Amino acid sequence: MKVTESNLKGCFIIQPHIFKDERGSFFESFNQKVFEELIGQKINFVQDNQSQSSKGVLRGLHFQHREFAQAKLVRVIKGSVQDVVVDLRENSRTFGQHFSIELSEKNNTQLFIPRGFAHGFLALEDDTIFSYKCDNFYNNESESGIIYDDQTLSISWNDLGTSYKLSEKDIMLPKFEDLKL
Numbered sequence: 082m083k084v085t086e087s088n089l090k091g092c093f094i095i096q097p098h099i100f101k102d103e104r105g106s107f108f109e110s111f112n113q114k115v116f117e118e119l120i121g122q123k124i125n126f127v128q129d130n131q132s133q134s135s136k137g138v139l140r141g142l143h144f145q146h147r148e149f150a151q152a153k154l155v156r157v158i159k160g161s162v163q164d165v166v167v168d169l170r171e172n173s174r175t176f177g178q179h180f181s182i183e184l185s186e187k188n189n190t191q192l193f194i195p196r197g198f199a200h201g202f203l204a205l206e207d208d209t210i211f212s213y214k215c216d217n218f219y220n221n222e223s224e225s226g227i228i229y230d231d232q233t234l235s236i237s238w239n240d241l242g243t244s245y246k247l248s249e250k251d252i253m254l255p256k257f258e259d260l261k262l
């Protein structure tokens with residue numbers, strides 16, 4: 082397993098070791114002991130989520146407030162996504178900055194997103210299966226987010242030649258400047 086830190090402190094890119102043979106391939110998608118040693122902190126994931134999206138679906142940017150904040154370990158089982166995280170840690174020197182990476186069934190790359198980040202992704206293929214671990218439970222009342230095309234964040238989402246498909250909730254998310262953290 083290879084781990085590199087992104088430009089946002091505490092956000093790690095993880096490349097698992099893939100064992101290949103004549104039958105196909107195998108890799109440990111999560112090993113708590115190895116993971117904690119590599120990122121240098123204890124983690125206790127309590128909830129696994131999975132979503133399926135057609136090409137052009139954009140989910141996010143989402144986060145849960147304060148004590149309900151979630152660290153996430155995200156990966157793509159089928160298809161591919163442009164994954165984007167935004168640093169919302171108010172004492173962080175990279176507050177408001179984002180990191181974008183392609184996660185896919187081909188590259189098996191995973192992203193560890195610490196608490197205090199907003200997260201979203203754009204599905205780049207039909208029938209993309211996105212799977213992730215959270216270290217805190219879902220809490221609907223504490224949910225918030227930022228509109229995906231916020232001018233301040235200036236995230237350049239991949240141009241798929243079609244309009245993006247967002248939920249009613251996500252279309253109404255606030256601007257970064259109007260966030261109440």
Ligand SMILES: Cc1cn([C@H]2C[C@H](O)[C@@H](COP(=O)(O)OP(=O)(O)O[C@H]3O[C@H](C)C(=O)[C@H](O)[C@H]3O)O2)c(=O)[nH]c1=O
Pocket residue numbers: 130132140141143144200201202219248
């Ligand atoms: C997140 C979540 C949702 N739900 C229910 C609530 C809704 O009835 C339904 C769909 O939820 P939502 O539209 O918020 O799903 P996504 O747009 O994929 O949300 C996720 O999108 C981005 C990428 C994230 O990182 C978050 O984990 C999460 O906010 O599942 C649950 O029951 N439990 C949950 O943990």
